[in-house]
Every structure is written in structure tokens, then in C-alpha cells.
Amino acid sequence: MAGTRQILFIQGGGAGVHDEWDHKLVDSLRRELGDGYEVRYPRMPDEDDPSYARWSAAIRRELAGLDDCAVVAGHSVGATILVNTLAERPPERELAAIVLIAAPFVGAAGWPGDEFELPQDLGARLPQGVPVHVFHGLQDETAPPSHAELYAHAIPQAQLHRLPGRDHQLDNDLSEVAKTLGRPDRL
Numbered sequence: 001m002a003g004t005r006q007i008l009f010i011q012g013g014g015a016g017v018h019d020e021w022d023h024k025l026v027d028s029l030r031r032e033l034g035d036g037y038e039v040r041y042p043r044m045p046d047e048d049d050p051s052y053a054r055w056s057a058a059i060r061r062e063l064a065g066l067d068d069c070a071v072v073a074g075h076s077v078g079a080t081i082l083v084n085t086l087a088e089r090p091p092e093r094e095l096a097a098i099v100l101i102a103a104p105f106v107g108a109a110g111w112p113g114d115e116f117e118l119p120q121d122l123g124a125r126l127p128q129g130v131p132v133h134v135f136h137g138l139q140d141e142t143a144p145p146s147h148a149e150l151y152a153h154a155i156p157q158a159q160l161h162r163l164p165g166r167d168h169q170l171d172n173d174l175s176e177v178a179k180t181l182g183r184p185d186r187l
Contacts, residue, residue: 004038005096006066007181010059011041012076012102013050018043022075024172025101029073032178040066050077052115056085063091071097071181076143076168079103080116087118087125098132099177102168104143105150111143123155132158133180137166 009029011022018041026041033039042062045054059082063072072095074082079100086098106116119125126132132155136148145162152160161176170176 004036005181006070007033007037007039008062008066008070008072009039009041010055010062010072010074010078010082011044011047012074012078013044013047015048017047021169022078025075025169025174028172028174029178032175033182037181044078050081052081052084055081056088059085060089060091063093066091066093068094069096071095071099073099073101073177074103075101077104077116080106080118083122083126084116084118086127087122090127095127095130097181098126098130099181100132100134100151101174101177102136102140102143102170103134103147103151105147105154107150107154110147110150118154120154123157126155133161133177134158135161135163135170135177137163137168137170139165140168142168 009026011018026039030039045058072082080103083100104111106113107118134148134151136145138145148160152158
């Protein structure tokens with residue numbers, strides 16, 4: 001769509017997440033952003049068993065189809081795999097922003113897991129000059145709010161958005177994300 005800002009939204013992992021859970025986040029984002037945005041929401045392979053190899057390959061294919069100045073966003077383990085994919089090899093296209101929503105931190109002081117473990121120099125490996133926003137509900141019982149602090153430490157340039165009273169799905173309300181994306185001075 002000409003004249004629209006593209007947003008690539010990567011779903012979280014688990015059986016039925018694409019259709020039963022995260023579509024509500026995407027619907028909220030579309031509704032809050034309104035016209036002028038194209039939100040792409042691809043189904044990740046084997047969503048019930050997220051694999052870095054399969055998901056990062058799918059994410060790279062999606063990144064290749066974006067225009068310059070697109071926003072990339074991910075929810076839960078999808079955000080963890082997205083940021084790891086970007087750190088491993090930045091996309092060829094210029095990004096406007098990276099948005100992590102309720103992302104579990106995999107590594108020291110976070111969750112264990114060799115396959116998804118984030119590099120210690122995560123912030124330095126991400127595309128330079130691209131704003132990073134970390135949104136996390138303070139009532140998240142899936143990925144503890146302390147994980148947002150770990151991301152803030154690993155990505156010093158990140159802006160941390162702590163959302164009181166919000167759960168892992170941010171109560172299916174991405175209005176704060178939309179407000180941030182709708183303000184060019186915040187990107």
C-alpha cells in the first residue's frame with residue numbers, strides 16, 4: 001500500500017496463539033493506529049513448538065518483503081526470536097523501530113534456553129540508530145516484569161514502557177504501542 005507505514009507483527013508461541021490470542025493484539029493495534037498503517041501478521045511455522053531455526057527463517061523472509069522505514073514488533077517468544085534474528089544479522093532494509101511486547105529474556109538472570117539465548121552485547125548488535133521500545137505488563141505471570149529490566153540492561157538505548165495492571169497479553173490493548181508508533185518524535 002503506497003503511503004502507508006508497514007508494521008510486521010510476530011506472534012507469540014503456543015498452540016492456537018495466532019488465531020485465538022495474538023490476533024486480538026493485532027486487531028487492537030490496527031484499530032488504534034487507523035488508516036496509514038499496514039499491519040502484517042504472518043503465521044509462524046509450528047507455532048506450538050517455536051524453533052529459532054524455523055521462526056528466524058520465516059522472519060527473514062518477512063523482513064525481505066518490507067519497505068524501508070517499517071516497524072517490526074513481536075509478542076512474547078516471538079519478540080525474543082525477532083530481536084535475536086535482528087541481532088544475528090540486521091535486515092537489508094532500514095527499520096523505523098523495534099518493538100518488544102511481553103518478551104521473555106532468555107539468558108543470564110532470565111529464562112534458561114540455549115536455542116533462544118540472547119547475546120551479551122545485544123544492544124550493540126541491533127541496527128544502529130533504530131529506536132527500541134520494550135512494553136511489559138507489571139501483572140505478567142508468564143514472562144515476569146523483571147525480564148523487561150533485563151532487556152533495558154542488555155539494550156541500553158531501549159525505552160522501557162512498564163504498564164501497571166496489565167497481563168502477558170497487555171489485556172489485549174496495544175493503545176500505548178500505537179501512541180508510540182503514531183508519534184514520529186518517539187521513533
